[in-house]
Amino acid sequence: MKKILGIFGILLAVYLGTWMLSDIIPGRQSFMSDFNQENLIRRTALFGIISIGVAFVIITGGIDLSIGSVVCLIGCGLPWLLSEHRWPVPLALAAVAAVSLGIGLVHGLMVTKLRLQPFVVTLCGLLFYRGITRGFTRDQTQGFGNEFKELRSLATGEVPLPFVEGFGIPMPWIILAVVGVLASLFLNKTIYGRYLLALGNNEEAAKYSGIDTDRMIILAYVICAGLAGLGGVLFVFDVNSAQPVDFGNFYELFAIAAAVLGGCSLRGGQGTILGVIIGAALMQVLRNMITLVDQIPQNIEYAIIGAVILAGVSVDELVKRVAARRRKWTGTEGEAG
Amino acid sequence: MDTDADSPLLQVSGICKSFPGVRALHEVEFTLGRGEVHAVIGENGAGKSTLMKILAGVQPPDRGEIRIEGRPVTIDSVDAALNLRIALIHQELNLAGNLGVGANVFLGREPTRLGLIDEGVIRRESKTFLDMVGLSVDPATVVGSLTVGRQQMVEIAKALSIDARILIMDEPTSSLSQHETKQLFTVIKDLRSRGVSIVYISHRLGEVKELADRVTVLRDGENAGGLSRDEINHDSMVRMMVGRDISQFYQHEQHAPGEMALEVSGLRTPAHPETTLDFSLRAGEVVGIAGLVGAGRTELLETLFGVAPALQGEVRVAGEVLELRNPIDAIRAGIALVPEDRKRQGLLLEMAVRENLSLASLRRDKRRGGFLNRSSEREITSEMIERLNVKTPGDRQIVRFLSGGNQQKVVLGKWLAMKPAVLLLDEPTRGIDVGAKREIYGLMEQLAKSGVAILFVSSELEEILGMADRALVMHEGRITGEIARADLSEEAVMRLATGGDAMAAAG
Known part of the structure; x- marks a missing residue:
């Protein structure tokens, strides 16, 4: 809980700082404009969904580097099926769902049954799905043109707020809320969530306690790839067209960064869904800041993001160490038995 | 007191050391003479290994004094111990299994020529030390391919190569065959005759009887007594170790x-x-x-x-x-198993006592669609804490902060909950x-x-x-x-x- 407050504090600080530097001091309204705020929420929601997915894998002590390429495969594949091959909508959606869940299943099987390292499996996935997508699309941009407006409103639409004009809750935010609540219930209120945390903490001990650890790990990869697929659908609905060469590039790293900022340890066994969502929001506000604040050159974006993540993780580690030391001196001391 | 030829080679006094929840050593005294094999015995958890780690610079003592030839010394790192020519041969051997025997003997102190490792010197010099321990293998042999007994000889050769005068051996025979044990004893006796002092930790009393010139007994982190050569026999050692009938x-x-x-x-x-x-x-x-x-x-x-x-x-x-x-x-x-290595196979060290105790019984919640039954979880947990007398500030305490005994009770409790x-x-x-x-x-x-x-x-x-x-x-x-x-x-x-x-x- 303290951790969530901490990351929320950072989010607030960056948010207010950006407002200050981009709007108040230059005396204009770009950051706080309805358009920008709505867009910020929309992007946060989209990245939040894929970040929740990777959080499950990170909690097991694994990693998924293929997310960006899965976003690309699904994001290009869906318009390819709908616009180019004229598949009926339900069939196309079922197909992309099956493909993304299938990818997760294959990753999970390779990690558990073949005992391959998650890093290697999903790094190969990163290359493989991108290559496949560029192959079947022949590098042609995929999009919906003027069609499928209703379907696209899943990402572009908004739910109007009563008594507020010109500003609505973007649809992806509603989807994120549903995904987040379900993920949070699963992680904290069911035995399976407990099993995931337990095996992330110590896989061998979990196995020795009668937990089918392989099955739980496979499930985590399926959730991750499934949410990456959902993300791919929503991302392409949002922007309308996708280029196979770079659609979803680096998204896995933004997702992993959000999860880590949100309190997931790459050693496994730790993480909260709310923290991950706040982490995703922080990433988007940061990117927004770099775009809008004149003093920051656009081209050092990655350097700033890298520095902020590193700082956040270091501070967290220091705080943890101090807390552990304090605990050592109180609590159990003086008990010789 | 100044340097004095009559003072013992090593003298330890008033050593105290605590870990969270455990008092490992309390006012421990220990003296080691030149060319002496001095056995330190005691039950598991008596503090033998902690004392040895302090002497070898692996852990600092909380309090106490260490003198070498009468001169007070500070051993705050393994390096400091090596400079004082004290070497520890660990229960689990510390060798790089993928490197050669000679490379291991000189690990960290490789002789170089023009900035490159001088394999020739390693080969020649390691051979002398290997001969001293009666190990006739090529210095280029990969350590991982040797038997445990021979690996131990490599460790001893490594200690000799730094000209150690105090050699600490922690349960050296625990994984040796009888034949290898005999060979080890021959080497130890040979080292003693060369004037090397040996601290020998074991709970195999037969070995102690055969080797030791003197015995120090530890019990619950304190000195429980000492025996000289002619007092060493099985009954006296057991009495001191257990301290009770x-x-x-x-x-x-x-x-x-x-x-x-x-x-x-x-x-x-x-x-x-x-x-x-x-x-x-x-x-x-x-x-x-x-x-x-x-x-x-x-x-x-x-x-x-x-x-x-x-x-x-x-x-x-x-x-x-x-x-x-x-x-x-x-x-x-x-069927339930309390495994040998509780930290690796028994516990979720970074999770709470409650989550550890309930882990094996959660499966019964499958009937509720997999949703956790928190109140029954709390009930099981507090019942087990009480029944096993687990000393913990509460069921949300992280298991890593409990003492070994209480951790073991948590592992047991996990299974008792499922009868x-x-x-x-x-x-x-x-x-x-x-x-x-x-x-x-x-x-x-x-x-x-x-x-x-x-x-x-x-x-x-x-x-x-x-x-x-x-x-x-x-x-x-x-x-x-x-x-x-x-x-x-x-x-x-x-x-x-x-x-x-x-x-x-x-x-």
Whole structure:
């Protein structure tokens, strides 16, 4: 809980700082404009969904580097099926769902049954799905043109707020809320969530306690790839067209960064869904800041993001160490038995 | 006091050291003379290893003084210890298994020429040290390909290469064959005659009797006494180590065994596929498995628990034939295992006491669609904390911060919550203090009384002699004999454990 407050504090600080530097001091309204705020929420929601997915894998002590390429495969594949091959909508959606869940299943099987390292499996996935997508699309941009407006409103639409004009809750935010609540219930209120945390903490001990650890790990990869697929659908609905060469590039790293900022340890066994969502929001506000604040050159974006993540993780580690030391001196001391 | 030729080579006084929840050493005194083999003995958790780690600079003491030849010294790092020519040979060997013998001898101090490692010098010089320990292998041989006994000789050669005058050996024979042990003794005696002082830690009293010039006994982190050469005998050592009548410490009483609980026939484990195992256990029986490290005892328990499924053979619990492919199968049949290495296989160290205690029983919540039943979880947890007398500030305490004994109680509690019919315990009291030990024996006793069949592996003979209704002795994957409580003695167990005659083998 303290951790969530901490990351929320950072989010607030960056948010207010950006407002200050981009709007108040230059005396204009770009950051706080309805358009920008709505867009910020929309992007946060989209990245939040894929970040929740990777959080499950990170909690097991694994990693998924293929997310960006899965976003690309699904994001290009869906318009390819709908616009180019004229598949009926339900069939196309079922197909992309099956493909993304299938990818997760294959990753999970390779990690558990073949005992391959998650890093290697999903790094190969990163290359493989991108290559496949560029192959079947022949590098042609995929999009919906003027069609499928209703379907696209899943990402572009908004739910109007009563008594507020010109500003609505973007649809992806509603989807994120549903995904987040379900993920949070699963992680904290069911035995399976407990099993995931337990095996992330110590896989061998979990196995020795009668937990089918392989099955739980496979499930985590399926959730991750499934949410990456959902993300791919929503991302392409949002922007309308996708280029196979770079659609979803680096998204896995933004997702992993959000999860880590949100309190997931790459050693496994730790993480909260709310923290991950706040982490995703922080990433988007940061990117927004770099775009809008004149003093920051656009081209050092990655350097700033890298520095902020590193700082956040270091501070967290220091705080943890101090807390552990304090605990050592109180609590159990003086008990010789 | 200044430097003085008459002062002992090493003198330690008033050493104190605490870990969270445990007082490991309290006002410990220790003196080591030149060219002396000085044994330090004591039960597990008595503080032997901590004292040695302090001498070798692995851990700093909280308080106390260390003098070498009368001069006070500070040993705050392994480097400092090496500069004082003190070398520690660890229980688990510290060698780079992928490198050659010579490279290991000079690891960290490689002779160089023009900035490159000088293989020629390594080859020539390591050869001399290898000769000193009677190891005739090519210095280029990869260490990982040697037997454990020979690897240990490499460690000793490494110590000699820094011209160590104090050599600390922590349980050096725990994984050696009899033949290798003999060789080690020859080397130790040879080193002594060269003037090297040796601190020898062991709980094999026979070895101590053969080697030691002097014995220091530790108990519960304090000095429990010392013995000079002519006072060293088995009884005096045991009395000092235990500090009380053994019969009082082990509260075991035999009761009428019940129904057949566990029957094992023709079992082949993956670790020792060449042998078959047959034995049985009745409800309420406590059976100990004795043997040397590597005799296949842990592997037997792991096969019974489904971690390493059997290649062949039959296991029955309460008459029913089981297929044990994984721990889930075993748990369903009422078999529970408290593993040897609780930190690796028993505990979620970074999680709370509550989450550890409930872990194995959560499966019952599958009936509720997998949703956790928090109130029943809290109930089980507080019941177990009370029943096992787990000393913890609360059930949200992270397990890592508990003492070894309380951690072990948490592992036990995890299984008691599911009421096992057969309880397998692998070294149930390793590394825990005497108080917790007694509580765990009490608990085993209480479980046996309530009809649980208990099968435990132990390397501590006292524990086998004190707790078992009967003992199975293993050697190189085979059960070499079975000894009834009335006939249990240290000699009888050791003879079978070292592969001596199998005359006591009975059905």
